[in-house]
Amino acid sequence: MRFSQVDVFTDTLTLGNPVAVVHDAGGLDESRMHAFARWTNLSETTFLLPPTQAGADYRLRVFTPGGELPFAGHPTLGSARAWLAAGGVPASPGTVVQECAVGLVPIRLDETVPGRAAFAAPPLRRSGPVDDATRERLTRAVGVPADRVQAAQWVDNGPGWAALLLATVQDVLDARADRDLIGAQAVGLVAPHPAGGPADVEVRAFHPGVGVQEDPVTGSLAAGLGQWLTSAGLLPDRFTIRQGTVLGRRGLIRIARDGEQVWVGGDTVLGVQGTVALD
Missing domain, CATH: 3.10.310.10 (Diaminopimelate Epimerase; Chain A, domain 1)
Known part of the structure; x- marks a missing residue:
């Protein structure tokens, strides 16, 4: 074949x-x-x-x-x-x-x-804020101090993504996932780069429930983030994502909102x- x-x-x-x-x-x-x-x-x-x-x-x-x-x-x-x-x-x-x-x-x-x-980007199957108990568990699961989490949102378009918006890129890069605490939950981390950085945001993605400890560059998570962050006014209609840094990759994803449709x-x-x- x-x-x-x-x-x-x-x-x-x-x-x-x-x-x-x-x-x-x-x-x-x-x-x-x-x-x-x-x-x-x-x-x-x-x-x-x-x-x-x-x-x-x-x-x-x-x-x-x-x-x-x-x-x-x-x-x-x-x-x-x-x-x-x-x-x-x-x-x-x-x-x-x-x-x-x-x-x-x-x-x-x-x-x-x-x-x-x-x-x-397909329609989200689940959206809205992550409940407090799940937010606390996932924050511990990725080894991030609670005061570094700015927001937590469901951005699930199939794989089940929950996203944590962190304060800085270094918070994202320093995260360490605990497979047992994450369980079957797919978790994405995102934080803004300073102006003039290599991209607009840094992202990491963990999904050990399907046999993927950390995904190098993740289109489905990017789609959900694009829908959330642009609709909430947290990012402009066009922005870029860098992902894979910790794994030695150099992924670049381009997000563009055209009316109600987000393109990845x-x-x-x-x-x-x-x-x-x-x-």
């Missing part, structure tokens, strides 16, 4: 978040998909399938080592890049439409920068193309 591996949210191979993509995977059952995702041991492995909904160019299933996700961000951009490189032609020029468990997700292609695209964009690098013996 055709196989690709794409580095996402970077223009330099090895500095973003890789996703493994299996093409034409309609003959694989769920157990085989999950087994392969455990074997790749990446944050996510995806499988391209024929669409079942009108208007979709393809259907995508997304697996972590721990199980299936209804939606994930960097696999969305990486899988679209792999599909296009394999000869996929979108029905609407300039826009790829992905079908996944959260519905149809449009992906806008940047015609001025090869490999750059942006997906439409970045570069992709096609790193591996070949075949895999899965059928």
Whole structure:
């Protein structure tokens, strides 16, 4: 079967978040998909399938080592890049439409920068402030003093994200996640960079419940943060996210609000193309 591996949210191979993509995977059952995702041991492995909904160019299933996700961000951009490189032609020029468990997700292609695209952030499944008990537990779970947490918000678009807004970038970089305290909860940390910094905010993402202790660069979390921080007036309609610093990565995510729609964009690098013996 055709196989690709794409580095996402970077223009330099090895500095973003890789996703493994299996093409034409309609003959694989769920157990085989999950087994392969455990074997790749990446944050996510995806499988391209024929669409079942009108208007979709393809259907995508997304697996972590721990199980299936209804939606994930960097696999969305990486899988679209792999599909296009394999000869996929979108029905609407300039826009790829992905079908996944959260519905149809449009992906806008940047015609001025090869490999750059942006997906439409799906509606949040859960939003609003995190309750006090959960906020206190998650604050302890990431090793951050309570007085360094400025706000805590649900930004869940599928993986279950709760986000903690911290006072400084150093607070984010100094955080140390306790797997047992976090449990199955997906936790994102965000803090503003000073003016003139490498990006507008610094982000880290922890999701040990699905076998990912720390994710290098996280599109789904970025989508939720973009919806929260722009709608609350905490950031302008356009801002950038740096992620992966502690892991030696250099991920850059571009957020843009267009009316009510938030777009999550970045570069992709096609790193591996070949075949895999899965059928």
